[in-house]
Amino acid sequence: MSRIAYVNGRFTRHRDAAVHVEDRGYQFADAVYEVIAIQNDRFVDEEPHLDRLERSLGELRMAPPVGRPALRYILRETVRRNRVHNGIVYMQVSRGVARRDHAFPAHRDSSLVVTARSTMPKSSARAGGVSVVTTEDIRWKRCDIKTVGLLPNVLAKQMAAEAGAYEAWLVTPDGDVTECTSANAWIVTAGREVVTRPPTHAILNGITRRTVRAIAEREGYAVVERVFSLDEAHAAAEAFLTSTTSHVMPVVRIDDRPVGDGRPGPLTSALQAHYDAHAGMAPEGGTETAGTGSAEA
Ligand code: PMP
Numbered sequence: 001m002s003r004i005a006y007v008n009g010r011f012t013r014h015r016d017a018a019v020h021v022e023d024r025g026y027q028f029a030d031a032v033y034e035v036i037a038i039q040n041d042r043f044v045d046e047e048p049h050l051d052r053l054e055r056s057l058g059e060l061r062m063a064p065p066v067g068r069p070a071l072r073y074i075l076r077e078t079v080r081r082n083r084v085h086n087g088i089v090y091m092q093v094s095r096g097v098a099r100r101d102h103a104f105p106a107h108r109d110s111s112l113v114v115t116a117r118s119t120m121p122k123s124s125a126r127a128g129g130v131s132v133v134t135t136e137d138i139r140w141k142r143c144d145i146k147t148v149g150l151l152p153n154v155l156a157k158q159m160a161a162e163a164g165a166y167e168a169w170l171v172t173p174d175g176d177v178t179e180c181t182s183a184n185a186w187i188v189t190a191g192r193e194v195v196t197r198p199p200t201h202a203i204l205n206g207i208t209r210r211t212v213r214a215i216a217e218r219e220g221y222a223v224v225e226r227v228f229s230l231d232e233a234h235a236a237a238e239a240f241l242t243s244t245t246s247h248v249m250p251v252v253r254i255d256d257r258p259v260g261d262g263r264p265g266p267l268t269s270a271l272q273a274h275y276d277a278h279a280g281m282a283p284e285g286g287t288e289t290a291g292t293g294s295a296e297a
Contacts, residue, residue, distance in 0.1 A: 004081040006074055006114040008065075011081060014115065023111060025094030028102070029149035032056035033092040036075070037244045038116075039280045041085050043075070044244070048207045053091070056146045061104070062095050065112035078114045087118040088245060092148060121247050126272065129252030129264045130166035132241070134230060135159055137170035137178045137202075144201045153181040167241060169233070169254065176227050178202050183243035184209040185251075187228055187236035188267050195232075198225040208242040208275070215274045221267065230254075238265025240272075247279065248272035 003014035025031030034053045037044040050068055057064055066074065075089050092113045098105035139152045156168040160181070167180040178197060179185050184206040186196045194216050199205035216223045233239060239251035239259045248271050250264030259265075264272075 003115075003117070004078065006078050006112070008111050008113075011077070017113070017115075019094070019111060019113065020097040022100060023094050023097050024105075025092065025111070025148060027100055029147060030060075030062075031092055031094035031148045032060065032062065032146050033090065033148055034146065035244050036089050036091075037279065038079055038084055038087050038089060042280050043089075044279045045207050045211060046072070046075075048210065049244075052146060052205070052207065053093070057093060057110075059142070059145045060095075060147070062093065063108040063110050065093050065110040071112075074112070074114055078116045082116040082118075084116045084118050086120050087116060089114065089116040094148075119245065121245065121249070125166065126247070126249060127264070129250035131164070131253035132167045132169050132180070132251050132255075133160050133163045133165045134169045134171050134177075134255055137172055139170070142201050143178070143203055144199065144205060146204055157181040165253075166249070167251075169230075171230050172202075175229050175231065177230055177233055179204065179206075180241050180243075183241040183246055183249070185233075186212075186240050186242065187233050188238035188240075188265055189232070190235075190237050192222065192237070192267065194221050194223045194267065194271075195228050196223075196225060197227055206242055206244075208244055208247065211278060212242050212248060212271055212275055215278065216271060219270070219274065233259075236260070238268045240264075240268045242275075247281070248275045 004011050005014045005017035007017050019026065034049045036046055036049045079089050094111045096109040096111050135156050156170060160168040167183060169180055169185050170178045172178060177185050184196060188194050196209060197203055213223055233254055234257055237260045241249050241251055250268045252259055252262050252264060
C-alpha cells in the first residue's frame with residue numbers, strides 16, 4: 001500500500017509530496033507542528049493537542065491554515081487513507097511561501113502538511129526501561145512553542161543514539177534538568193515525591209506530561225512541579241520520561257549510573273499502566289506493529 005500525505009488542500013502520494021523551495025518552514029524553521037497518537041483507531045488527547053497547536057500559532061502570530069473542524073477532518077482522512085490503526089498523525093503549519101526575507105510576508109497563507117504512519121512504543125523498552133545520557137541544553141528561550149526548529153534536539157538525540165541510549169536529558173549550565181530532546185523528564189524521590197519541571201518557557205508543556213500529572217494526582221501520589229537537578233536525578237529512586245510516542249517510559253540508567261536498583265520502579269510502572277489505559281492501549285503482549293519504537297514526537 002502506498003502512503004498518502006496531505007499538502008495544502010490535496011492528498012498526494014507520500015513519495016511525491018513536496019512544498020515549495022521558498023516555504024518559510026524550509027528556509028527559516030518558521031513553522032510549528034503537532035503529533036497525535038492513534039490507539040485502536042482513537043485519537044489520544046486530540047483536543048489538548050489542537051489547543052497547543054493554536055497556542056504555538058498564536059505565539060508566532062501565524063494564521064491557522066484551516067478551521068479546527070476542517071483540520072479534524074483532514075487528520076482523520078489522512079489516518080484513514082494510510083490505514084493507520086495504531087500510530088501517529090503528524091501536522092505541520094508553516095508561514096507559507098514567500099520571497100526570502102526574514103520579516104513576515106504580507107500574505108497570511110500558511111501551509112499545512114499532514115502525514116500518518118503506524119508505530120507503537122517498543123514493548124521491551126517499556127517493560128525493562130531505557131538508558132539516557134545527558135548533555136547541555138543549548139536551545140532558545142521559547143521551548144514552550146512547538147516549532148520545527150529542532151537542531152539542538154537533533155544533535156542531542158544523535159549523541160544519545162551514538163551512545164546506545166534511548167534519549168538525552170538536557171541540562172542547564174546550573175546543573176538542572178529541563179527535559180529530553182522529544183519528551184518530558186520526571187523523577188521519583190526517595191520520599192516518593194513525583195517531580196517534574198514546571199511548564200515555563202524552558203520546556204514544552206507535554207500533553208502526556210499533563211495527563212500523567214492528572215493521573216498521578218487522582219491516584220493520590222504527591223506530585224510536585226519544581227526544578228530538579230541532575231544530582232537529584234542521579235540520586236532518585238525512580239525516573240521516567242513521557243511523550244505522545246513513548247507514553248510513560250521508565251528510565252533505568254542516567255549516564256553511567258543506574259537509577260535506584262536499575263529496574264523500572266513501582267510508581268513508574270503504575271503510572272505507565274494507568275496512562276496506557278487512558279490511551280486505550282492493549283495490555284502488554286498486545287500488538288506491536290511496524291515502526292522503530294522510538295518514534296520522534
Ligand atoms: N518535550 C519536547 C521537546 C518534545 O518534542 C516533546 C514531544 N512532542 C515532549 C516534550 C512531549 O510532549 P507530548 O507529551 O505532547 O508528546
